[in-house]
Amino acid sequence: MNIHLIAPSGCLPDPTVVDQGVVWFNGKGANVQNMSCSQRQFQRFAGTDLERLDDINAIAHLSNTVVMSLRGGYGLSRLMSDIQWQAIGKQVHKGLQIVGHSDFTAFNLGLFAQTGAPSFAGPMFSYDFCGQVSPFTWKHFHQAIEKSRLEIEVLSPQKIEKPLSIDLNDQAVLWGGNLTMLTSLLGTAYMPTHEQVKGGMLFIEDVNEHPYRVERMLHQLIDAGYLTEQRAILMGDFSAYKLSDTDRGYDLDQALTSIRHRLNGQVPILTDLPFGHCADKLTLPIGRFASLSASQTGYILQSNW
Numbered sequence: 314m315n316i317h318l319i320a321p322s323g324c325l326p327d328p329t330v331v332d333q334g335v336v337w338f339n340g341k342g343a344n345v346q347n348m349s350c351s352q353r354q355f356q357r358f359a360g361t362d363l364e365r366l367d368d369i370n371a372i373a374h375l376s377n378t379v380v381m382s383l384r385g386g387y388g389l390s391r392l393m394s395d396i397q398w399q400a401i402g403k404q405v406h407k408g409l410q411i412v413g414h415s416d417f418t419a420f421n422l423g424l425f426a427q428t429g430a431p432s433f434a435g436p437m438f439s440y441d442f443c444g445q446v447s448p449f450t451w452k453h454f455h456q457a458i459e460k461s462r463l464e465i466e467v468l469s470p471q472k473i474e475k476p477l478s479i480d481l482n483d484q485a486v487l488w489g490g491n492l493t494m495l496t497s498l499l500g501t502a503y504m505p506t507h508e509q510v511k512g513g514m515l516f517i518e519d520v521n522e523h524p525y526r527v528e529r530m531l532h533q534l535i536d537a538g539y540l541t542e543q544r545a546i547l548m549g550d551f552s553a554y555k556l557s558d559t560d561r562g563y564d565l566d567q568a569l570t571s572i573r574h575r576l577n578g579q580v581p582i583l584t585d586l587p588f589g590h591c592a593d594k595l596t597l598p599i600g601r602f603a604s605l606s607a608s609q610t611g612y613i614l615q616s617n618w
Contacts, residue, residue, distance in 0.1 A: 314343040314458065315378045318438055319368045320350040320359035322416040323386020325439055328352050331383075334443040351383055351439070358388050366392045369420070373400035375409055379458055384439045385415025385491075393423055393503050402428030410458055412596065413437050414518075414589070418490030423503035425488065425600045431618070433457060434490045434516070434588070435596030449593040457596035463603065463616040465595055469585040470609065472573070477545065477581055477607040479514070485544050486513040487603040487616060491589075493519055496530045499537050511542045514603060514614075518549030518589025524560075527551060528568035535575055545605055546582045547614070550589030583612055 316338055318331075325331070331351040338345050350368055353360035360368070365388060372380050402424060405411065412433035413420065421432045435457065436442065436450050456462050479485050488510050489495065495517065498504035519527060534540045551565055569582055576582075588595045603616035 314341070315346060316343055316438075317346045317372065317375060317378045317380045318348060318350055318383055319372065319380055320353060320383040321365050321369055321392065321420065322359065322382070322388035323357055323384055324354040324359040325351055325384060330439060330443040334438050337442055337446060346378075357386065359383060362391055366395055370397045370400075372409065372411070373397050373404055375404060376407060378409060380409065380411040382413030382417045382437045384437055385413070385417060387416055389416050389419040390497065393419060393501075396420070396423065398424060398427035402430035405430040405432065412454075412458075414594075415491050415520075416494060418494035419498065419503065421490055421599045422488070422495065422498055422505055425509065426503050426505045429509070429600065431598055431600035433596050434599055436594060441594070445592075447592045447594070449587070453594075454596045457598065461618045463595065463598060463614065465587065466611065466613045467583075467585050467587070468611040471581075471583055471607060471611060473581040473583070473607060473609060474578055477605065477612075479544050479603075479605040481602055481604050481617075483512070483544070483604075484602050485605070486510055487516065487597060487601055488513055488599050489516040489547075490599070491519055492517040492527060492530050493522060496533055499533070507538060507542060510539070512544055513542075514545045514547060514605060515540070515543050516547040516549055516586055516588060516597060519551055520590035521553045522551070523554045524551075524556075524563065524565040524568040527565065528571055531568075531572045532575065535572070540572075540576065540580060543580050545607070546580060547586045548582060548584045549586040550591040550594075552590060581607065583607055586614075
């Protein structure tokens, strides 16, 4: 496996940590390339806009490679209009694999919207492989990259009225990512069209976002017509926010109650998907068809490509 790093967003607070990730991947028989991107810094970014843009567009010349984002933060929104989407999409259809999450959601969804090419919402180099590596994260990353397969069973109580079954013949596309980044794309050419994701399964996660902000963004997606078109909504990890005395019992569960009410029970909302700003995370194929079997005791999400 060849891992090619790109740094399209924030810079590393401590660039020396990349050595740990290189050693770890070397131990798995993988080769890590383009480590120099981890040393760049311009303001809060991993290099100037041009340097980071060149990082991205250079992957249009790669093959048999896994492109992995160094970290998230902020920065991709400044670059979207100058990314060589078609050239990168062609390489993906030839076998190039691209993975990242958080701020990288903008790239994941932009690529799908512009070209129909799939990518992965999954681990990033500095957060997931430059310290204590989660066996769960590695297992599902390896399974997705090497075996083209996703399979996860979530055993936790679910607030759904009746069992749900979606098989691969239903052609329900799996899509989503960071909720804040996703809603920032509404009204742009980098948001997948209704036609691309109608009847699909939307997965979302976020960090440092109070439940009222999460609720507000979900109401926005309803008003934009996206949520009502989905077969299911999968809630990943929502963490690092703080409730206050003024919330008076209002929390994320209450926020979701508001959304379920607006959806009139027509679109099930499932929780506890292991994905997001957490140690144990899945590698989820954006733009691939998936199957889902759910009951009040849990659910199974699967895909093969």
